[in-house]
């Protein structure tokens with residue numbers, strides 16, 4: 406594996422909890438080029454031709470294996486678009502850890518747009534974990550625009566955990582999913598913005614098969630002068646169950662717009678949306694202060710818990 | 714000197730048209746090393762008095778002294794750090810904060826899981842089932858209430874104020890709760906406990922009873938003097954009568 410510098414290593418820890426080379430299959434992308442790759446007997450990683458990106462093929466019935474594909478950028482002004490396709494074979498059960506860390510100390514914007522497509526076979530189970538992180542105090546922005554597309558065959562199950570807590574100036578997240586009969590999708594998004602940051606998160610989920618279900622839950626905190634938009638649309642095109650939830654805390658001068666979108670095209674579709682936006686509850690602060698915390702410490706604890 | 718002294722404390726809230734006096738000219742001293750029960754009719758001002766002690770409300774008149782020091786203008790945090798603990802009548806719910814987190818915050822240090830479990834066992838919760846639970850609406854009223862009591866036990870403050878700790882707690886746990894308070898009283902080490910309660914069995918373990926009515930101290934004295942005057946009034950409710958109004 407190519408030697409990473411200390412900044413790159415720190416980013417890698419932040420986005421993938423990686424201190425050394427991960428077990429299982431992996432591809433580490435640093436400053437726009439591959440810094441290390443390993444395929445395993447059941448998981449094959451190859452480069453795409455024509456565009457940047459990877460093809461990851463997971464054999465049917467592969468069990469308890471993981472794929473790590475972290476990206477780190479520590480170069481100011483680097484802009485890249487990467488296309489990664491995951492083909493998850495029938496009956497497989499795998500964990501996929503992606504994530505992108507940008508450290509920008511320079512004056513030019515750094516940007517990573519990752520397009521991830523998942524083709525999940527019959528009865529397969531994928532747990533996908535994606536963490537985004539930005540650092541560096543240069544004037545150049547840290548920009549991440551992830552696109553995630555999920556195509557689920559019958560009875561497959563996708564769990565997606567997407568976290569962006571710190572340092573990303575501008576983000577437009579787009580997540581699309583299409584589910585066949587009996588397929589199940591669970592999304593847990595955690596988002597915190599501060600300063601002048603701007604984050605837009607859009608979901609478009611189509612429940613096409615009988616008995617399919619989706620549960621999309623976003624918890625977010627907007628501090629400083631930051632701005633967020635949560636736009637979640639679920640279409641029920643068959644007897645199915647869909648639920649979206651946006652639960653947000655606003656602080657300082659933060660602003661949040663939640664746009665619920667439910668579309669029922671089948672009388673047997675059951676769709677729900679919940680949204681709650683507000684500042685930290687006063688009684689929560691008071692309770693923690695009676696336990697000896699200062700107001701600022703109490704806020705910290707409440708937010709940490711909320712974004713857990 | 715007493716551990717806590719309220720001197721001519723009044724508290725009123727004003728809306729557009731009128732002012733409402735909720736606590737009126739209360740003079741109250743709580744000695745070191747005593748268990749004091751505060752009772753009285755609903756709406757008498759008991760919870761408001763507790764909030765004034767904890768600093769959640771500030772008196773509109775009068776002064777509050779803790780261990781001889783005037784704390785009237787001190788913040789909630791300062792009072793908590795100085796050694797005042799308060800268990801709410803209505804426990805607060807959180808999102809994502811676990812029982813273990815709350816106990817750790819209360820203890821002011823990173824309690825081990827075993828240590829945290831001990832506090833939960835004291836209030837009759839099978840600790841392993843609860844330690845990782847979030848302190849949210851998925852817990853029942855009685856469970857939240859017991860966790861609230863456990864957090865105050867974990868704080869080990871010199872002055873502990875419990876606001877109706879028995880509310881919503883089942884009969885079996887109630888017996889244990891009495892034991893907990895008894896043990897606290899015996900091991901107080903100079904500290905004091907104030908329990909706001911309507912339950913005869915809690916009043917029964919108090920050294921002194923204060924009756925608060927219409928925001929005023931209506932009477933105060935030793936248990937033996939006050940308790941007989943309360944029996945049969947709404948201030949003291951026999952536990953069994955309360956859960957079975959026909960007394961069967």
Ligand SMILES: Nc1ncnc2c1ncn2[C@@H]1O[C@H](COP(=O)(O)OP(=O)(O)OP(=O)(O)O)[C@@H](O)[C@H]1O
Nearest residue numbers: 726733735753754755756757758759760761762802
């Ligand atoms: N912030 C407030 N604004 C207006 N009225 C209030 C406020 N706080 C308390 N009160 C009123 O003051 C009175 C005393 O309330 P408090 O909660 O202290 O009573 P309590 O003795 O604890 O009653 P209970 O036994 O029912 O718990 C009640 O009539 C209540 O409605």
Ligand SMILES: [Mg+2]
Nearest residue numbers: 759760761802
């Ligand atoms: Mg009360």
